Amino acid sequence: MPSSSASSPSFVADGSTTSEFAVPEGLALPPVVGGEPETTSDFVLPEGFQAPQSAGADAEGSAFSFPSTYLAGQAPTAFTPPAGFPAVRLTKEAPWQDRMRTMLRMPVAERPAPEPVQRTGENNPAVPRVLDLTLRIGELLLAGGEGAEDVEAAMFAVCRSYGLDRCEPTATFTLLSVSYQPSLVDDPVTASRTVRRRGTDYTRLAAVFALLADLSDPETTISLEEAYRRLAEIRRNRHPYPGWALTGASGLLAGAASVLVGGDLLVFVAAAIGAMLGDRLAWLCAGRGLPEFYQFTMAAMPPAAIGVALTVGGVNVNASAVVTGGLFALLPGRALVAGVQDGLTGFYITAAARLLEVMYFFVGIVIGVLVILYFGVKLGAPLNPDAALSATSRPVVQIIASMLLSLTFAVLLQQERSTVLWVTLNGGVAWVIYGAMVYPGHLSPVASTAVAAGLVGLFGQLLSRYRFASALPYTTAAIGPLLPGSATYFGLLAMAQNDVDKGLVSLAKAASLAMAIAIGVNLGAEISRLFVRVGSAGVRRAAKRTRGF
Numbered sequence: 001m002p003s004s005s006a007s008s009p010s011f012v013a014d015g016s017t018t019s020e021f022a023v024p025e026g027l028a029l030p031p032v033v034g035g036e037p038e039t040t041s042d043f044v045l046p047e048g049f050q051a052p053q054s055a056g057a058d059a060e061g062s063a064f065s066f067p068s069t070y071l072a073g074q075a076p077t078a079f080t081p082p083a084g085f086p087a088v089r090l091t092k093e094a095p096w097q098d099r100m101r102t103m104l105r106m107p108v109a110e111r112p113a114p115e116p117v118q119r120t121g122e123n124n125p126a127v128p129r130v131l132d133l134t135l136r137i138g139e140l141l142l143a144g145g146e147g148a149e150d151v152e153a154a155m156f157a158v159c160r161s162y163g164l165d166r167c168e169p170t171a172t173f174t175l176l177s178v179s180y181q182p183s184l185v186d187d188p189v190t191a192s193r194t195v196r197r198r199g200t201d202y203t204r205l206a207a208v209f210a211l212l213a214d215l216s217d218p219e220t221t222i223s224l225e226e227a228y229r230r231l232a233e234i235r236r237n238r239h240p241y242p243g244w245a246l247t248g249a250s251g252l253l254a255g256a257a258s259v260l261v262g263g264d265l266l267v268f269v270a271a272a273i274g275a276m277l278g279d280r281l282a283w284l285c286a287g288r289g290l291p292e293f294y295q296f297t298m299a300a301m302p303p304a305a306i307g308v309a310l311t312v313g314g315v316n317v318n319a320s321a322v323v324t325g326g327l328f329a330l331l332p333g334r335a336l337v338a339g340v341q342d343g344l345t346g347f348y349i350t351a352a353a354r355l356l357e358v359m360y361f362f363v364g365i366v367i368g369v370l371v372i373l374y375f376g377v378k379l380g381a382p383l384n385p386d387a388a389l390s391a392t393s394r395p396v397v398q399i400i401a402s403m404l405l406s407l408t409f410a411v412l413l414q415q416e417r418s419t420v421l422w423v424t425l426n427g428g429v430a431w432v433i434y435g436a437m438v439y440p441g442h443l444s445p446v447a448s449t450a451v452a453a454g455l456v457g458l459f460g461q462l463l464s465r466y467r468f469a470s471a472l473p474y475t476t477a478a479i480g481p482l483l484p485g486s487a488t489y490f491g492l493l494a495m496a497q498n499d500v501d502k503g504l505v506s507l508a509k510a511a512s513l514a515m516a517i518a519i520g521v522n523l524g525a526e527i528s529r530l531f532v533r534v535g536s537a538g539v540r541r542a543a544k545r546t547r548g549f
Contacts, residue, residue, distance in 0.1 A: 135193040144205040148347040161215040173353035201414040251276040253408040258325030271325030274303030300368030308376035327485040340518030373496035402431035402481035409477035426478035450516040457524025484513035
């Protein structure tokens with residue numbers, strides 16, 4: 001057996017290297033010039049190759065600078081897409097919404113050079129604070145009912161006004177986020193905010209748009225602290241109308257809607273009382289913390305109960321008009337228009353969430369009305385689903401009722417008093433167009449509704465461009481007279497009488513009318529952007545879509 005001293009390696013006292021990568025003994029290497037360490041990188045230049053250096057070039061250049069051998073005369077042909085690069089004109093006279101929306105629809109690399117950053121009163125504001133201000137403004141807009149594209153455009157405007165041009169805002173139904181990356185070699189900074197509470201206050205919405213207009217104006221100096229102060233004032237402002245005024249406006253809205261579909265003075269009073277009782281009942285449910293689904297269910301019961309009670313009591317009254325007037329005060333037209341607008345502009349997740357919310361509200365209304373109608377049928381109430389609601393012999397009364405409906409709707413939306421008159425006139429014009437096409441023209445109600453809603457969107461967009469404000473205060477209340485209240489009521493009544501087929505047909509008609517309203521409003525707004533050059537930013541690039549592949 002060999003001894004341990006023969007099998008174990010011998011160690012040298014001076015600590016020689018035993019690594020497998022060590023130079024074998026007896027192999028001499030050329031000495032390194034200058035005593036520098038040996039270069040082992042695979043990207044080192046071969047020995048003897050001399051790369052040309054430009055005069056005055058730094059030893060270590062930027063990753064974004066041209067190579068040292070670049071010559072403009074010898075540059076290869078640049079790649080141009082087959083469709084070419086669209087010419088984008090971003091004049092200062094254009095509204096900030098158009099300018100920001102145009103740049104937002106471009107990739108970051110194709111966006112035009114940033115405008116000179118306005119003087120903010122402070123040098124280089126902190127990026128997290130700018131992003132926080134951006135998210136807070138976006139939260140107010142999204143909670144107020146603005147479309148996802150308009151919210152992203154507003155957020156991009158805030159970031160760009162403080163010099164953060166390489167930012168990407170994102171808006172969904174309940175989540176806002178914004179990411180800023182100074183350059184390709186810097187780490188991005190991302191912030192997000194959850195929208196948990198929603199409210200309808202168009203006065204606050206107008207104040208936010210005024211702040212955005214000042215921030216986007218290069219001739220206006222607003223520091224970050226000043227923007228925070230104005231935003232805090234906007235959030236602290238009280239609603240312009242007290243609670244009793246909102247309750248009274250709800251009653252007047254239902255009464256005007258009942259007259260619009262053929263009711264008389266008694267129907268007006270009954271519908272108004274039912275709507276005010278439903279409004280107070282909904283406020284009571286909200287104070288107890290019940291979800292909005294149950295609030296809509298409880299608010300739909302009093303108008304239907306009053307209509308059924310009058311019929312059972314033998315009072316000669318048009319109960320269908322009473323119930324229909326109460327439905328006009330509850331139908332979620334604002335959320336429907338916003339959901340369809342998000343879908344048409346490519347924000348499908350937000351559109352699906354908003355339309356799902358509309359469906360829940362509508363189901364709540366259906367349950368509340370169906371319960372009352374079911375008991376009314378069991379009590380022998382002479383409710384006829386085949387009775388048609390019309391008031392063709394009273395065009396003047398209809399126009400006045402439609403304008404009153406739009407005015408009260410504007411009060412419920414907490415609009416500024418300066419915009420109430422405009423939206424009232426817009427609603428009256430919409431009903432004139434609809435009535436002229438349906439009654440004398442004998443055209444389809446769906447097509448007539450779409451045309452009238454398109455004019456509402458067109459006029460609302462023109463008014464918003466003239467005043468550099470949001471289009472919602474000029475369009476939402478104006479579509480009130482076009483809401484499908486009667487079709488909804490007759491569908492529910494037919495289902496309460498076990499005529500499911502007829503009820504589904506009537507509800508499908510109501511859904512068609514609602515989609516016609518939403519698409520018409522959006523189409524009118526797009527037409528104003530395409531063909532009206534006053535205050536326009538030129539041709540707006542559309543979002544790229546897949547074409548079946």
